[in-house]
Structure formats: structure tokens, C-alpha cells
Amino acid sequence: xxxxxxxxxxxxxxxxxxxxxxxxxxxxxxxxxxxxxxxxxxxxxxxxxxxxxxxxxxxxxxxxxxxxxxxxxxxxxxxxxxxxxxxxxxxxxxxxxxxxxxxxxxxxxxxxxxxxxxxxxxxxxxxxxxxxxxxxxxxxxxxxxxxxxxxxxxxxxxxxxxxxxxxxxxxxxxxxxxxxxxxxxxxxxxxxxxxxxxxxxxxxxxxxxxxxxxxxxxxxxxxxxxxxxxxxxxxxxxxxxxxxxxxxxxxxxxxxxxxxxxxxx
Amino acid sequence: xxxxxxxxxxxxxxxxxxxxxxxxxxxxxxxxxxxxxxxxxxxxxxxxxxxxxxxxxxxxxxxxxxxxxxxxxxxxxxxxxxxxxxxxxxxxxxxxxxxxxxxxxxxxxxxxxxxxxxxxxxxxxxxxxxxxxxxxxxxxxxxxxxxxxxxxxxxxxxxxxxxxxxxxxxxxxxxxxxxxxxxxxxxxxxxxxxxxxxxxxxxxxxxxxxxxxxxxxxxxxxxxxxxxxxxxxxxxxxxxxxxxxxxxxxxxxxxxxxxxxxxxxxxxxxxxxxxxxxxxxxxxxxxxxxxxxxxxxxxxxxxxxxxxxxxxxxxxxxxxxxxxxxxxxxxxxxxxxxxxxxxxxxxxxxxxxxxxxxxxx
Numbered sequence: 001x002x003x004x005x006x007x008x009x010x011x012x013x014x015x016x017x018x019x020x021x022x023x024x025x026x027x028x029x030x031x032x033x034x035x036x037x038x039x040x041x042x043x044x045x046x047x048x049x050x051x052x053x054x055x056x057x058x059x060x061x062x063x064x065x066x067x068x069x070x071x072x073x074x075x076x077x078x079x080x081x082x083x084x085x086x087x088x089x090x091x092x093x094x095x096x097x098x099x100x101x102x103x104x105x106x107x108x109x110x111x112x113x114x115x116x117x118x119x120x121x122x123x124x125x126x127x128x129x130x131x132x133x134x135x136x137x138x139x140x141x142x143x144x145x146x147x148x149x150x151x152x153x154x155x156x157x158x159x160x161x162x163x164x165x166x167x168x169x170x171x172x173x174x175x176x177x178x179x180x181x182x183x184x185x186x187x188x189x190x191x192x193x194x195x196x197x198x199x200x201x202x203x204x205x206x207x208x209x210x211x212x213x214x215x216x217x218x219x220x221x222x223x224x225x226x227x228x229x230x231x232x233x234x235x236x237x238x239x240x241x242x243x244x245x246x247x248x249x250x251x252x253x254x255x256x257x258x259x260x261x262x263x264x265x
Numbered sequence: 266x267x268x269x270x271x272x273x274x275x276x277x278x279x280x281x282x283x284x285x286x287x288x289x290x291x292x293x294x295x296x297x298x299x300x301x302x303x304x305x306x307x308x309x310x311x312x313x314x315x316x317x318x319x320x321x322x323x324x325x326x327x328x329x330x331x332x333x334x335x336x337x338x339x340x341x342x343x344x345x346x347x348x349x350x351x352x353x354x355x356x357x358x359x360x361x362x363x364x365x366x367x368x369x370x371x372x373x374x375x376x377x378x379x380x381x382x383x384x385x386x387x388x389x390x391x392x393x394x395x396x397x398x399x400x401x402x403x404x405x406x407x408x409x410x411x412x413x414x415x416x417x418x419x420x421x422x423x424x425x426x427x428x429x430x431x432x433x434x435x436x437x438x439x440x441x442x443x444x445x446x447x448x449x450x451x452x453x454x455x456x457x458x459x460x461x462x463x464x465x466x467x468x469x470x471x472x473x474x475x476x477x478x479x480x481x482x483x484x485x486x487x488x489x490x491x492x493x494x495x496x497x498x499x500x501x502x503x504x505x506x507x508x509x510x511x512x513x514x515x516x517x518x519x520x521x522x523x524x525x526x527x528x529x530x531x532x533x534x535x536x537x538x539x540x541x542x543x544x545x546x547x548x549x550x551x552x553x554x555x556x557x558x559x560x561x562x563x564x565x566x567x568x569x570x571x572x573x574x575x576x577x578x579x580x581x582x583x584x585x586x587x588x589x590x591x592x593x594x595x596x597x598x599x600x601x602x603x604x605x606x607x608x609x610x611x612x613x614x615x616x617x618x619x620x621x622x623x624x625x626x
Contacts, residue, residue: 060480065473080322083322105315
């Protein structure tokens with residue numbers, strides 16, 4: 001049986017979406033829409049903005065005003081929208097390549113300005129749209145079409161970057177942690193200033209296929225077993241114990257009240 | 266008043282209420298003045314992290330209904346190219362001021378040039394048409410900047426003020442009119458699709474927050490605004506419309522001065538070179554030397570050349586190695602075309618131009 005949720009927020013005439021079978025982006029999109037709906041935002045007062053990549057196709061399926069912009073530049077367009085009309089609610093969908101490679105400079109400056117918007121990054125650790133090239137978030141040793149012998153470059157810690165650059169609210173969850181992710185986005189939407197939500201997502205097509213995680217379930221299971229709560233990681237650190245290899249932290253990294261720009265009048 | 270200040274004053278008079286910019290010589294005074302003046306008028310000034318960001322911000326602002334603008338020079342202009350193409354594809358009205366300097370690359374930051382005339386027309390990838398105004402005086406800097414906003418809104422196309430260091434940093438007396446004509450963009454009417462053109466080829470504008478729930482994408486899209494990237498007909502229809510909505514109106518929107526239309530030798534200028542030609546005409550009042558000065562160079566108004574019915578020679582002085590002269594040459598009907606390129610940062614002297622006239626005797 002199909003249960004339709006938050007129907008009014010979707011453009012039914014755009015479905016089916018282009019995400020591959022098993023992709024985690026739809027899950028993140030649903031979590032975001034649920035959070036937006038919980039906020040009781042008006043469709044006509046809300047704008048979804050994105051750059052280029054798999055994640056960036058999401059606004060095209062949402063029934064609000066939306067800007068599907070150029071690669072890496074979504075945050076600059078969002079800055080224009082929000083600074084010109086602070087009464088609009090602005091949510092940005094982006095991906096690891098879009099945000100941290102080609103758009104890295106805009107990312108840190110949007111966090112520094114702390115503009116009142118929520119930025120949701122679907123981090124699939126790969127360039128999915130172009131067929132599986134290595135990104136700044138492809139873990140060491142992992143195979144992509146441009147890292148055929150295994151990635152050798154260190155990765156970006158996107159959440160850490162957002163904290164350092166000044167975002168008011170930063171959290172990281174995965175497409176497995178739907179309740180926590182939804183809650184984190186909700187907190188982000190109600191935070192004055194920039195909220196950055198990193199959502200780790202499975203990409204069985206472009207990433208998992210080359211890295212022994214061919215099934216979506218395998219990748220979701222990998223995220224479940226390799227995510228470690230921030231509090232636990234900090235405890236391990238305090239005890240001088242190492243964080244297990246290949247693990248990543250999830251949780252709320254920061255929730256603070258630095259002065260924000262573009263706040264509703 | 267300084268040319269760059271006149272640019273700001275013209276923009277503000279035209280209702281500019283959003284400026285996103287990045288400092289670059291010789292355009293920086295425009296950003297500085299906007300930073301000073303916009304907040305006091307309820308507008309928004311934001312200094313972006315680079316010119317890619319400047320261009321993105323003014324496009325975003327424009328979708329909220331703002332009259333938005335940025336100002337830059339050569340290197341920054343190059344960085345804006347991708348998002349300029351996005352503005353063309355998404356029919357986003359915005360004004361981009363380029364106070365040109367010597368290039369390529371960092372070139373001559375403090376010297377004058379007109380080396381970007383082709384870039385503002387063909388610089389972004391894909392087929393497109395844009396509008397470019399070029400002032401030759403500080404007065405025109407004021408008037409044409411204001412006019413650029415109306416053109417951008419009417420045609421929903423990025424419109425360029427292609428000035429240069431000479432006019433940008435020149436100080437002249439100007440007359441500020443009591444009122445500047447403001448022709449706002451037409452809104453999207455009920456029952457119309459957001460990218461469904463009216464008879465003039467331009468769709469009504471579905472401002473964000475107005476309830477139209479428009480999806481805006483740089484992908485090839487249909488009249489609903491939805492991506493359709495593999496149907497050749499959809500792409501051809503869209504791109505031809507974007508091109509024709511501007512190019513088909515090139516004679517209607519032409520803005521020029523034609524002096525001594527009976528002359529056999531005719532200068533064709535845009536920007537500061539017009540000043541030197543005016544000096545030549547002033548110094549040789551007994552001689553019939555023609556002068557066509559274009560205030561809008563793109564779309565190129567080739568019919569204006571036909572006003573000079575006795576023309577045998579068109580002389581085209583430019584502060585580049587010969588750019589608009591090619592556009593002149595391809596519209597001639599047997600007349601000789603003489604290119605007078607000059608680079609290095611100085612404008613032509615009257616003597617240089619007069620020698621070119623003498624050579625045609």
C-alpha cells in the first residue's frame with residue numbers, strides 16, 4: 001500500500017523523480033519536507049534553491065518557488081534571495097561535490113555571514129550525476145572512476161567546516177537516521193542564522209557498486225554501523241581512545257546564537 | 266561628477282535596490298557608493314566573496330522582484346560569464362556594469378580599454394542575445410545606466426553597461442533630470458505559464474513569493490519551467506525565442522547620434538572614441554565628416570549605417586585590436602571599412618583620427 005505524505009509540497013506532475021533505485025536523496029527530501037510542514041510554513045513564502053548534481057534536482061519536485069542554479073553557486077543565489085527579501089523562507093539542497101569542491105568558497109562565506117537559511121547537503125561521497133567520480137568527500141582508499149586505484153586525498157569534514165566558518169547550527173545524520181535527521185532539519189529551520197545539515201546518503205549506483213556495497217541496504221547498514229554519536233566520540237577522545245577506523249560522527253555539532261543576516265523583518 | 270558616481274546615481278534613480286559586488290579597479294567606486302547609499306534608501310548592498318557570487322546574488326535578488334545590479338571590470342567580468350548565461354536562459358532581468366580596463370588577464374588595471382565588447386555578447390557558452398549600452402560622457406553614464414534597467418526588465422535579459430576607465434574616472438558636469446522613466450517588468454498574468462511568452466516573445470514575470478510557484482532552471486525547459494533536455498524541438502524553440510526577443514527589436518531600441526549624414530567619410534564610434542571624433546568635427550567645421558555614435562551596440566543596429574547615404578568609407582576607432590569593426594564590416598554594401606585599433610590605455614588623439622580622414626581624400 002502506498003501512503004502519500006505531505007502531498008501538497010510536491011509537484012505531482014514532475015514524478016517519477018530521476019533518482020536511481022536505492023538512492024538516499026528521496027529519503028532526505030522527505031525528511032526536509034516533513035520538517036518544513038511541521039514548521040507550518042506557507043508554500044508561497046518558501047523558496048527551495050539548489051546547485052547542480054543529483055541532490056540539486058530535488059527543488060524541481062517541490063511545489064514552492066524554486067531556483068535550480070549553476071554548479072557550486074546555489075548559496076550565492078540564496079544569499080541574493082534572502083538578503084533582498086528576508087520574509088521568504090530559504091532552504092538550499094546541495095551535494096558534497098557541489099558544496100565543497102566547486103562551491104567551497106561560497107560555503108564558508110555563507111556560514112561566516114550566517115545568513116538565515118537552512119542548507120541541507122546530501123553527501124553521497126561521490127559525483128553521482130556524472131557517473132561516479134571522486135569528490136572531496138570520497139574516503140581514502142575508495143574506488144571511483146577518477147580514483148581507480150583508491151582515493152588518496154584527505155577528505156573534507158563538511159560539518160566541521162561549517163562550525164569553523166561560523167554557522168549557527170550544524171548537525172550530521174544519515175538517511176538511516178530519519179527521525180534524528182528530520183528533527184535536526186526542524187531545529188535548523190527554526191534557528192536564526194545559517195543551519196547546515198549534512199545528510200550522509202547511500203549511492204549504490206555510483207559509489208556502492210565500486211566499493212562492495214552494491215545493494216542500497218548494504219550501504220544503509222554500513223552507515224548505521226559506522227556512524228558514531230558525537231557524545232560517544234568525545235568521550236572516547238577524553239579517555240584517550242581512538243575512534244574506530246572508517247567511522248564518522250553524527251549528532252548536533254553546534255547550536256549557538258551568533259548575529260545573523262537576512263533575518264525576517 | 267565622476268563617471269562611476271553617475272553610474273550609481275543613474276541606477277538609484279532607476280530604482281536599483283540591490284547591489285552585489287566585489288572590489289576591482291577601475292569600477293570600485295560604484296560598489297563603494299552603493300554601500301553608502303543603498304542602506305539609507307531601504308535597499309541592500311552586499312559584498313560577495315567573488316564575482317561568481319556577485320552575479321549569483323543579483324540573479325537571486327531579481328527573482329524576489331528587486332532591480333539588481335553589479336559592477337566589475339575585465340577579470341571579474343570573465344568570472345561572471347557562467348551565471349550571465351544562466352540569467353539569459355532563465356530570463357532574469359539584471360544590470361552588469363563593466364568598467365573596462367586593459368586585458369587579457371590582469372593587464373592594465375588603471376588604464377582604459379574596450380576589449381570586452383565581444384565577451385558581453387558571446388562570452389558565455391551557447392547561443393544567446395544580450396543588450397549592451399555604452400556611454401561616451403558622464404551624462405550618458407547616468408542616463409544609460411538608468412535605461413539599462415528598463416531594457417533588462419522589458420526584455421528579461423542581462424543588460425550590460427560597457428563603459429571603460431576613461432568615462433568611469435572622468436569628471437564632468439551633468440544635469441540630473443527631475444525624474445527618470447521607470448518601466449517595470451510586466452507581471453505574469455493568471456492563466457499564463459511562467460515561461461509562456463506574450464506576443465513580444467517575453468513572458469510575464471512570476472516573482473518569488475507571489476504565489477505562482479515557479480520552478481526556475483538553467484536546464485532547457487518548457488513553458489512550465491520544467492526541464493526537458495533531450496527534445497530537440499523544445500531546445501530550439503526556447504533558444505530561438507531567447508535570441509529573437511532581443512535581436513528582432515534591434516532597430517526599435519537603437520540609440521545613437523548621426524551627424525553629417527551626407528558625408529562620404531564617416532566615423533563609427535561607441536564610448537570614449539566618440540569624444541575624439543567630436544573634437545575632430547569641432548576643429549574642422551568646414552569639412553563634411555560623418556559621425557555615427559552608438560549608445561546601444563548590442564543588438565547591433567546595422568540600419569543606422571544606412572543613414573549615411575553617401576558614405577564611401579567607415580572609419581572605426583576602438584580601444585581594442587578591432588572588435589565592433591567586424592560587425593560594421595559585415596553590414597556594409599560596398600563601402601570601405603577602416604579599422605583604427607588602439608590599445609595601451611590612451612584614447613586616440615584628434616590628430617590621429619584626422620590623419621585617417623585625410624588618407625581617404
